[in-house]
Amino acid sequence: MVLNYLFDGKLIVPDGAIDFNSTLNAALLYLSRVKVIFVSSAIDEEQAARLGFGFAHSLDQAVTKVSKDLPEATVNILPSGGLTIPVVSEAMIFNW
Numbered sequence: 001m002v003l004n005y006l007f008d009g010k011l012i013v014p015d016g017a018i019d020f021n022s023t024l025n026a027a028l029l030y031l032s033r034v035k036v037i038f039v040s041s042a043i044d045e046e047q048a049a050r051l052g053f054g055f056a057h058s059l060d061q062a063v064t065k066v067s068k069d070l071p072e073a074t075v076n077i078l079p080s081g082g083l084t085i086p087v088v089s090e091a092m093i094f095n096w
Contacts, residue, residue: 012051016042019080024051035070037062 005012011021012028020042027036028051037054039062048055056062059077066073 013043013047023078027053035066037065 004010006025011018012024013021016024020040027034030036031052035054037056038048039056039059043051043055045055054062054065056065063075066075
């Protein structure tokens, strides 16, 4: 789905900001490798779930959720996810 939207130049959330849509594009491509929890007023919990993401109302709530599920997890906080490009330590191959 994400690749089709990227190739067609469509926004995943049509009324959403471009940086929010950019975040979704990148995160959806990496979802098979990471767990993403949105802390945002731009979407609600149901919308996040439909996109395959976790959701929290606050940063504290997100960190608490992660620490309960994965006590040894590494947590990365992206304050402006649409403006951040993740760097991964190993190659990720996508079947275009």
